[in-house]
Amino acid sequence: MHPTKTQGKAGRFRGDPATAPPTTLRQSRDIVTPALSAALERLDETSRAQARYHLGWTTADGETSTGEGGKAVRPALALLSARAVGAPAEVGLPGAIAVELVHNFSLLHDDVMDGDTLRRHRRTVWAVWGTPSAILTGDALLALAQEVLLESGSPYAADAGRLLASATRDLVRGQVRDLAFESRTDVTLDECLDMVAGKTGALLSASAAIGAVLAGAPAATTGALAAFGAHVGIAFQIVDDLLGIWGDPALTGKPVFSDLCARKKTLPMTYAASQPGPAGERLAEWLASAEKADEAALPEIAALVAAAGGKDWATEEAGRRLRLAESALAAVPIPDPPRDELVALGRFIVTREA
Amino acid sequence: MHPTKTQGKAGRFRGDPATAPPTTLRQSRDIVTPALSAALERLDETSRAQARYHLGWTTADGETSTGEGGKAVRPALALLSARAVGAPAEVGLPGAIAVELVHNFSLLHDDVMDGDTLRRHRRTVWAVWGTPSAILTGDALLALAQEVLLESGSPYAADAGRLLASATRDLVRGQVRDLAFESRTDVTLDECLDMVAGKTGALLSASAAIGAVLAGAPAATTGALAAFGAHVGIAFQIVDDLLGIWGDPALTGKPVFSDLCARKKTLPMTYAASQPGPAGERLAEWLASAEKADEAALPEIAALVAAAGGKDWATEEAGRRLRLAESALAAVPIPDPPRDELVALGRFIVTREA
Structure with missing residues (x-):
């Protein structure tokens, strides 16, 4: 297998319809x-009530909602990671719930910190119920994540809990750096990649390993799965950054150019602003x-990011990360159906449009 | 042993100097x-850096500080709880660190939610570095708490982690209720006690049991220790509420009458405002x-709380909770040195002036 090479009109990769992962995501959901x-x-x-609203299951009044939730990529990875070591998907289920809870804890708190009033086309929890509510609901989800994991009855629950706690700390570290970037004008691409490795890579890495950890898999296998998730996580964020500039707001649910409006040091922007030549210099200014x-x-500004090579670099880097992810996976013996699904999920992440 | 009965001028109990627990607290620290x-x-x-400042170890500039930290009652309970089941204090140490981290996570977030600018005579973290910093530092401490516990190598680490996660959820639940009280005028004493059982009781209960859990003690013993901590926790909050009205701001570090100023539904206030007669009615209004x-x-207003019986009720209730705590302890075999220290620590909590 090799990564798909044709590029769509947004400059991203097109997935192979034969390995389209919405089926994996739907089955996992x-x-x-x-x-x-x-x-x-x-x-x-x-x-x-606030958590259910945030997940898209209800309206703010508690009525059942047709609103979309997240893609739930992390829980799908967690279930696949149990299957990857020959265990039933159910062995990974406490891990799947736990990573999804941690992900949503971080979204609730990030929306407060970033002052974002919209997520997935709907008002954010702090915008509806106030900052204290969003802080507390996030806190409750984080505590619940560990509780679900440690109550799983798995003899490896403590290992999984440790993996999750460590990923949570990395995730927080990434957000700390991201916030610090706001008041800096000298952020390097390496610093930006390090921030993304924490903010997005750490939890995707833990998601891709936690099911295998719960199944008691050897360290070489869980390590390979963790590396797969870490690379996919960085690709995921690069695509997020690309969609934030060139994506369709009707699909992403985010206001058009919101990252640019906030002068966010995203990966394509940081790359572009560090390039010599008039476009890069104008962006840095x-x-x-x-x-x-x-x-x-x-x-x-979006045109300048493209002119300075930010769009091309990011598109290529996402593809490169995907190849690294697939190489990591290739290094350990994993049965074919889950291996194919892991690869397809990674490709979907790089080709998605929302 | 029986609880001390003489009352100090603030209407609280005086401790027996022979069992003065500052020694226990100092040794634990x-x-x-x-x-x-x-x-x-x-x-x-x-x-x-923010955590070390919050703990009183440094100034906001990172210089070593002579500022006081907290009393560190929770870690002292955790170490005692290991000794209570015949294990060395060190067995309880990961639990002691974990409960202190969770306690400080909750303080960091509570200060944001309550808008408090001062704690222990110093500016709060959000007041110095902003709300996002206080949210993230709190999040990091919560994740670290589980990590420390699950890395302890104790065969009972998962049990301890579960206890801690469940206590954290109860603590959050208590804070959710406390916030909801702000916009209500019909808060009953039972609701207020339930809120306190979550907000203060849950973590003190976990603290008093976690060392024993890490030592693999039987459920009857850990249950008795948890009950001891839960009762002591409610007494602790009652005394906090009393000090908030009649304590010396120079000792407590809190602005004078801050709870009253915020019209907080504390226990003495809720009791007083529910009493028939002119003082209670005036307070309810x-x-x-x-x-x-x-x-x-x-x-x-403080005088009205006293006139409606709020001060006397709270003082008696703190004593009653202390007796319940001691009865819980009496029901299981615990060797004498740690038992005495547990009892003394409970009494200190009820007699403290800061």
């Missing part, structure tokens, strides 16, 4: 959603400006 | 502080007012 819902029953009524970004100028 | 400091080394530089509290009127 069918297993995970009821278990996640059952886990949320332990929360106090207020936090539970614009990033350093303290004034509120002029919305009318944002299409021009 | 001598063991816990270096281990806690080592655990903090894993955090990113920013979160670590005052609590229901939406206007900003008039600071000049606060001494009169």
Whole structure:
């Protein structure tokens, strides 16, 4: 197998329809959603209602909602990672619930910190119920994640809990750096990649290994799966950054050019602003400006990022990370059906449009 | 042994100097502080600096500080709880670090939610570095707590982690209720006690049991220790509430009458406002007012709480909880030196002036 090479009009990779992973994601959601819902029953009524709203299951008034939830890539990885070592998907289920809870804890807190009022086309929890609610609901989800894992009855529960706690700390570290970038004008590409490895890579890495850890797999295998997830995680964030500039807001659910508007040091932007030549220099100057970004100028800024090579570099880097992910996987014996699904899920992450 | 009966001028119990627990607290701090400091080394530089400042170890500029930290009652309980089942204090050490980390996670987040700018005579982390920093440093401490516990190598680490995660969820539930009380005028004493059982009782209960859990003690013993901690926790909060009204701000480090100023539904206030008669009725009316509290009127409000019996009830209730705590302990075989220290620590909590 080799990574897909043709590029779509947004400059990203097109997946092979034969390995289209929505099936994997849907099957995983069918297993995970009821278990996640059952886990949320332990929360106090207020936090539970806010968590269910945040997940897209209800409206703010508590009515059943047709709103979309997340893609649930992390729980799908967790189930696949159990199957990758010959265990039934169910062995990975507590891990799948736990990583999805940690992911949503981080979204709830990030929305507060970034002041974002919209996520997945809907108002964020802090925008509806206030900052304290979003902090507490996030806290409750983080505690619940460990509880679900440690109650799984797996003899390897403590190992899985340790993996999750360590990934959570890395995730927080990434967000700390991301926030620090806001007040800096000298962020390097390496620093930006390190931030992304924490903020997005760490939890995807843990997701891709946690099912295997719960199944008691040897360290070489869990390590390979963790490396697969870490590379896929960076590719995931690169694509997120690309979609934030050139994606369709109707599909992504994010306001158009919101990253540019916030002068965010995303990967394509950081690459572009570090390039010699007029486009890169103009971007570096614009990033350093303290004034509120002029919305009318944002299409021009996006064009400068492309002109300075930010779009091409990011597209290629996402492809390179995907190849690294697939190489990591190739180094250990993994039965074919889950291996194919892992590879397809990685490709989907790089070709998705939302 | 029986609880001390004489009351101090603030209407609280005086401890027996022969069982003065500052020695226990100091000895515990001598063991816990270096281990806690080592655990903090894993955090990113920013979160670590903020955590060390929050703990009173440094100034905001990172200079070594002579500022006081907390009393560290929770880690002392954790070490005692290992000794209570015949294990060395060191067996409880990962638990001691973990409960202290969870406690400080909750303080960091609570200060954001309550908008408190001062704690222990110093500016709070969000007041110095902003809300996102306080959220992230809190998140990092919570993740680190589980990590320390699950890396302890104890065969009972998963049990201890589960206990801690469940206590954290209860603590969050308590804070959710406390916040909900702000916009209500019909809070009952039972609801208030339930909130306190979560917000303060749950983590003290876990602290008093976690060392024994790490030592693999039988459920009857860990249950008795947990019950001891839960009762002591409620007594602890009652005394906190009393000190918030009648304590010496120079000792407590909190601005005078801050709870009253915020019209907080503390236990003595909730009791007093539910009493028939002019004082209780006047308080209920005052609590229901939406206007900003008039600071000049606060001494009169404090006097009304006392006149309606709030001070006496709270003082008696703290004593009653202490007796319940001691009865719980009496029901299981615990060797004498740690038993005495547990009892003395409980009494100290009820007689402290800060």
